[in-house]
Amino acid sequence: MNLDAQIESDGNMEYKIVLIAREDGEINDIALQTELAPGIARYMMGLGEKGGYCPKNFDWKWSVEKNQDAVWTGDVNAGLQLRFYDDKYERPLNTNFYHQKPLHMPVSWCNDGNGGIKLTTTGENMLVNAYSGKRAVKKGDRLYYYFNVLVTPFRTINTDKQWHDRYYHGYDFIDKTHDFGATVVNIHHATGINPFINYPFLRTKEMKAYIDGAHALDMKVKIYNTVRELTNSCVEIFALRSLNGEIFSKGKGGGYSWLQEHYDQDYIAAWFAYTVKDAAIVNTGVSRWHNYYMEGLDWLVKNVGIDGLYIDDLAFDRMSMKRVRKILNRTNPGAMIDLHSANQFNEKDGFANSANLYLEHFPYLDRLWFGEYFDYDMPPEFWIVEVSGIPYGLMGEMLWEGGNKWRGMIYGMTGRNPGYGVDNRPLWNFWDEVGLKGSEMIGYWVSDNPVKTGKERTLATVYRKMGQKAVISLATWEDQDAEVSLQIDWAKLGLDPAKVTLHAPAIENFQPEKTWKPGETITVPKGKGWLIVVE
Template sequence: MKKLLFSSLMLIAPLAYAQNKDKLTHPIDVDAIRETKLTGYIGLNPTVMSKPATPAQANSFLKKFPGKKYFTFPEGHENSIRLLDSLPEKWTSYNTEAQTNFKGKAQPGEYYTFQIGVYANETPLKNVKVSFSPLSSSNGQVIKDVTCFNTGGISFKGEPFSKSVQLKAKHVLPLWFGVQIPEDYKGEFRGRVEIKPEGLPATFVNVSVNVSGNLMVNHGFNDETTLARLAWLNTKVGLDDGITNGFKQVTRAQKDISILGRTVKLSEQGLPADIQTFFDKNNELIVSRGEPILASPIKFVIQQNGKELELKAGTIKFEDHFPASTHWETKLTHGDITVTVKGRADYDGFIGYSATVSSAKDVAIDDIRIQVPLRPEKATYMMGLDKEGGFRPKDWHWKWDVIEKHQDEVWMGAVNGGLKLKLKGKNYQRQLVNLYYPFGPLHEPESWGNGSKGGIDIFDENQSVMIKAYSGQRILKKGETYLFDAEFLVTPFKLINKSIQFNDRYYHSDIDTTSNTIKLALEHGANIINVHHKKDIYPFLDYPFANDNTPDLKAFIDSTHNKGLKTKIYYTTREISVNAPELWAMRALGDEIIYPGPGMATRTLVNPNGVHPWLGQNLKENFIPGWVATFTSGKYKGRQDLAILTRPDSRLNNFFLGGMEWMCKELQIDGIYMDDLALDRETMQRTRKILERERPGGKIDMHTWNHYNKYAKWASSLNLYMDMLPYIDHLWVGEARDYNKSADYWLIEVSGVPFGLSSQMLNKGGNPWRGMVFGITNRLGWFKAKTPEHIWKFWDDYQIERKQMIGFWNDEIPVKTNNPKTEATIYKGKDEVIIAVANWTSDPQKCKLNIDWKSLGLSPDQITAEIPEIIEFQEARKIDVTKEIELEGEKGFLIVIKRK
């Protein structure tokens, strides 16, 4: 969450599932939501479109047009239509001519927007059709690029779509239009909009746009008042088969597919028969010899009368989309049953499947399932399906329950090779995240769930660890199709970038003002500044390009660049500020972008005692209140920024991308900071492409609150966002993390190492001694956390980036402790080795370091060993590494061994 949720107040959650003791306690940070409890003013004034007509005014107006079923009211973009449940007072003065004629002014090159409000009188309007002619001038120039955002556009997947529009009686429908004026056009352009509800006569609105003046800068995107940014709803930016930095292109030889550090061989079913990983055990190198992840081929199974049906496989047909992906299709048949398998493999490690099952007659079956047999050494750890990340239990049994469990996926693996399985059906809808999950939960797949008959069993079988995702008994009905989708992610995604891990040093402040930000960042050794929202230079959530703050934000970024710093901006999807001028147009699109919900009746952790009255007065109904940011100092002191929830997988993704491109070009940002995002993998891919193409060297870091609690319904955060991770540079794994949990939990849930990423700690600064076992620190500047600058200095003094990190998870590590309550990781150089050793208990522990001197390339009688001073971490002293050492509870040492 924005202001970091959940870590002090202990809540006891019921132990709903006996196999899982992880649910006994989970902490909530009351400091994280402190700003939502403050009061303030909203600072948004009513407009002429906010004032409803009185009943007398409305009746008087309607009496002038007896028998008229609906009305049209053209408006410019200057006055966004706000009222949906009543007639605005302004419109009661419109005569027939005013209702059917619109005149606007635009500049050459402008993306010009306007609206036509439709009011249904006594009866609802069904299937309202909107069409428009080109705009033409007297000299023959024609503008054909005209859009009605309400009736269609370009989806977040880049596909054209259209939709039906309805309108309740006594309600208003704002139809929003966009017109791209060519840069070399001037004059008066005329056209006509036709509005035709089903069963009613059409209304024609004449449109005249006078184009004059200077060329509009950047189509009007630089000025929020033009509402030209609505064009971003339909952007196609980043939609291509290009790949992002750090990966290699997909190659294919027959059924053998190769991507960065991994190969996949397909079976006759079109499913993976073999997956090899070529990452070393530290995820620092690609090696020549692969290690298998699967024990045997993944298999799609249909069982009838206790026996597996023999599915006859057809020819696999490929369609390559190099360099980014390859796609294929095949058919499996048995008697009357046909399974159409469509698959794809992408350069990032994604392997997606759609298996469509149909039957020529009604057929009773026992089960349809997928079997994924992993090699035991590549199933050491597990995360998901009600299990927090860590060592895999011997057996695990899970059933669908999307209301109480935010779960539909599981990852199992080792550090250098693993596999995530996610199950989807025809009715898949991307869920809301974090504490809003209950308002927009997953849909149980009609295929895999099968009325809660389905589930997943994990167990040992024939020298493998089997994931069996089953659906149970059903009758396949003639003429019906059943969609059994499965998505795999092969991990790790990429090599750990040690320059990012050890050289990217963030300053990330939680205070409202930025006057001292650059000074503090420089003084304490940071080289990247993250600008959070709720700042004097960036006040409104996910809307960093407001006119009120953009000049100051641009000046700040320029200043950081002049001083050799990079600046990244908080920018994500999930909620939208009420200060976004486009809010009203987005609301006019029905539930396409604004997520519908209980409105003023909503109660969440952020709004436990009720919703801010401004939302009720202005949005009235059918919304979900989101974050509340209260300014306590600076330019916006006393003001509150309210937000509402948005729908995932909507054209808001496109709007997000349009804003991303604009900030890269106009503000020269060096990347973005993402916070519990609601994006799909393809949009994240496009985001990365934009950043790399417009701002080479730009970075993306991602924060996630711990979703494993009763509010977010027991999701594993890195499972939830795993398909985002290929495009992330740094993780900031956040609040509600219990840093007293075991090292295997740290490895899977916190460190990022199994996915080819580095990370940082959040909750009260984490534990620096345990953090160094994974090469991570906390973040400079954040709320009540110790500074990491002294560890950064140690990194520089001992050139840690140039050393090979070998973690305790690697069975070939040359330094091991003899006490299982402690762990050690080394950073190995030619003449110098750093040992990070930490105590994973609250009690003092003694341990001996078992050192393989030959593997280190050192001799015990030719070295010196010391514990160097690190402020707030350890005091300097000599140490004999051949003898037992004592570690304080929850602490440890950084020990430096040097060749004499």
């Protein structure tokens, strides 16, 4: 047996085990087994399961139809992801294109479909058994059992940063965006200063002028730029096409007429922005194009002044993300990266969980934006695992149809301006008026949360300023209005119940003004909630 292993500061552990047969023989099983301590395996995602409570017993088998090679299980303050692969691993395509370049089934772990993963509850512990089953080996055969371990969370959440960094996802006059109250602007592709997808080098003078104007107003500007696909306006496009599939994935062609006329075949048509007639084709997983991407990013930070990246699903590996983060930090230590992902849990994407798929990148991100097709009517256990980012040390925003602002505030989340008519200004004003910055977030998932509802589907998160005030965020997942009488541990808030009121100030398009006395019943409207100031 040969073992090569390393551990890094971000919680990533990589193990590469090579087993070499000394003689012909039959093997009953080769497996990796680990046990999670009591209370850790509260939630789970991966292996065909949506984020939620961890089942007591679970059995999964390898299948090339599924973009599934990892499982995360844990709680907010402790969790573990295990990912399994071998020496032939290549990053598959994602976001609508998985089946055109699916996972390579690891010969070791998969073993012609005999391998799988079992979760078994033993007393208070959870046993994880990644097995490969019976097999015959010949003398000299080598089996490559590789696996990665990620320990979560990667850091503590930074709520003050969440309250301060106010995003506007749109290209507009910078004075208008500043007056709106935003502090961070994301410039998407197919816009005046960034028209061509993943090739932001043809309007750099205009982009720099815009960014300089934003910096003068103490605002930051991030741009859409990744490597999942590449515009037909790329100057080097035909040179890259000549590299025989190294840079671009091969496929059936089609798409926008220009692509068919100039590329003929052997490509996968990707995004088409009709407003600027920008047509893209799909890149391969990892290639030398990543080096170009890194050098281009370095040039943009130094010469154009960008403040980070908006990444629309990830098509590069963890090592590339580390390089991106280092490039940004060297020149602009305050630069930010936010990750958007459409929900990958569908047939086209191999029923992958976005958070599980990209978890190795999370130590280097500043915010999540999940995303198209995420169902915000899913229960709280789905929110905490797949939407909020909190178990991994991140916070996020909602996208699809604007999200649910009442449930979002349970996790410190809003929608993102201005899509789907989202206007966060009333909430931003409330945050400032009550002084949410500097408060301590105590979520409903914390066992000794000082405010409890006594309900399973109506929950309370507290933003506490000890001895001064508290903001209680209430939201319900009930099928009807919920009646709750809050159970408050006043000592943990540092407040005297005889001297306080529970006041919900009027917040436009969120709640009317209302006041309660301690102990009075609060009606939480179906699908909504309250922000209640206690002082």
